Amino acid sequence: MTNRILAKQNALGRPRAGIFDKCQQFTRAQELIEAGIYPYFHTVESAQEPEVICDGRPMIMMSSNNYLGLTSHPKVKEAAIDAVRRYGTGCAGSRFLNGTLAIHEELESRLAKFLRKDAAIVFPTGFQANLGAISALVGKHDLIVIDKMNHASIFDGCRLSFGQIRKFKHNDMEDLARILRDNMGKAALVVVDGVFSMEGDIADLPGIVELCQQYNAGLMVDDAHSIGVLGDHGRGTAEHFGLEADVDLIMGTYSKSLATIGGCLAADTDVIDYLKHHARSLIFSASLPPAPVAAALASLTIIEEEPERRDRLWRNASYLREGFVNLGFDIGVSETPIVPVVVGDEEKVLVTWRRLFDQGVFASPVLYPGVPPGMALIRTSCMATHTIEQLDLVLDVFERVGREMGLID
Numbered sequence: 319m320t321n322r323i324l325a326k327q328n329a330l331g332r333p334r335a336g337i338f339d340k341c342q343q344f345t346r347a348q349e350l351i352e353a354g355i356y357p358y359f360h361t362v363e364s365a366q367e368p369e370v371i372c373d374g375r376p377m378i379m380m381s382s383n384n385y386l387g388l389t390s391h392p393k394v395k396e397a398a399i400d401a402v403r404r405y406g407t408g409c410a411g412s413r414f415l416n417g418t419l420a421i422h423e424e425l426e427s428r429l430a431k432f433l434r435k436d437a438a439i440v441f442p443t444g445f446q447a448n449l450g451a452i453s454a455l456v457g458k459h460d461l462i463v464i465d466k467m468n469h470a471s472i473f474d475g476c477r478l479s480f481g482q483i484r485k486f487k488h489n490d491m492e493d494l495a496r497i498l499r500d501n502m503g504k505a506a507l508v509v510v511d512g513v514f515s516m517e518g519d520i521a522d523l524p525g526i527v528e529l530c531q532q533y534n535a536g537l538m539v540d541d542a543h544s545i546g547v548l549g550d551h552g553r554g555t556a557e558h559f560g561l562e563a564d565v566d567l568i569m570g571t572y573s574k575s576l577a578t579i580g581g582c583l584a585a586d587t588d589v590i591d592y593l594k595h596h597a598r599s600l601i602f603s604a605s606l607p608p609a610p611v612a613a614a615l616a617s618l619t620i621i622e623e624e625p626e627r628r629d630r631l632w633r634n635a636s637y638l639r640e641g642f643v644n645l646g647f648d649i650g651v652s653e654t655p656i657v658p659v660v661v662g663d664e665e666k667v668l669v670t671w672r673r674l675f676d677q678g679v680f681a682s683p684v685l686y687p688g689v690p691p692g693m694a695l696i697r698t699s700c701m702a703t704h705t706i707e708q709l710d711l712v713l714d715v716f717e718r719v720g721r722e723m724g725l726i727d
């Protein structure tokens with residue numbers, strides 16, 4: 319019946335199967351477009367700089383994960399161009415077979431050294447690194463324990479594994495202890511984001527390490543937002559806490575501080591060797607093209623050679639956080655360059671986003687399931703390359719819009 323009512327033809331006039339009815343029924347995006355508060359897929363017409371051109375006008379970019387501002391660094395761009403000249407645009411195959419280049423191996427040894435592990439493996443994306451690692455490591459009789467606020471790719475990795483999945487309350491050590499205690503005797507892997515991508519807080523690594531050791535659980539940290547950001551040398555969450563020897567597996571992405579795209583896992587040699595031969599998202603997917611490999615290598619060099627970029631990032635992050643707090647905004651538990659402004663109601667977030675956008679600030683609205691229901695927020699993130707004048711402008715716009723929306727007095 320439903321099929322008959324909804325049946326639609328494809329472009330060549332052939333009736334369409336019922337499986338697609340849900341697509342016709344999905345009207346939310348169109349409704350938001352008509353209401354003028356659709357916030358997604360806006361076209362950016364320039365590079366990911368502190369100022370971008372969007373819809374033909376300049377805006378301050380407060381939504382980018384280009385933390386160190388390296389996506390337009392001349393050395394990073396040159397490295398990518400050189401790699402294309404030498405190796406072409408793609409590898410046309412998996413790492414497993416024809417797709418391993420000398421620069422993949424060079425990046426792996428640089429990453430292993432940088433992250434202070436024995437070995438590393440390059441993935442096409444960070445998402446695939448999480449999928450591959452978790453699904454390969456966590457077998458039928460194993461336990462995986464994750465923070466409720468972890469990234470979607472960790473949740474999806476769990477779905478692909480055959481193990482038992484347990485989630486603990488965000489950064490709550492008592493809850494983690496309870497789960498590990500209740501499941502004693504099982505081979506367990508604990509996985510946390512080092513920096514939580516929406517809240518901007520840092521995992522309680524000392525507490526987590528202690529519990530993992532007490533219950534003999536392995537520990538994997540997703541350092542997507544921590545590499546280049548946390549630690550005296552930008553090596554991430556473990557360095558930040560002085561716990562580099564205590565994290566078994568580090569996952570990283572190049573889509574943030576490393577200014578390109580790609581992912582990696584770093585761990586003991588036997589663990590990486592196992593993953594190289596079992597991670598399906600690596601084996602059955604084409605290898606990362608030469609340009610991003612070279613860009614990631616060049617970015618790593620700059621991270622090592624220009625620590626002042628990290629200093630500027632943290633100066634900007636503190637300035638932005640203090641600015642929001644002084645204006646009376648609720649920034650939740652943020653302690654990093656990711657600074658959310660908590661709004662709560664989804665409709666209100668979308669209207670707030672629109673007003674910010676109209677006044678030249680490009681920020682990200684985050685709704686359920688990106689955050690728990692009722693916790694919708696506007697996510698901002700700063701870059702090392704933002705100027706204080708730009709951040710002042712952003713704070714001015716937030717103040718005006720925040721008052722109009724009743725977010726601040």
Ligand code: PMP
Pocket residue numbers: 443444445446448469471511515540542543571572573579580581
């Ligand atoms: N983990 C976290 C915490 C992330 O924020 C992201 C990307 N937003 C990923 C993993 C996936 O990384 P990639 O963009 O390289 O696929």
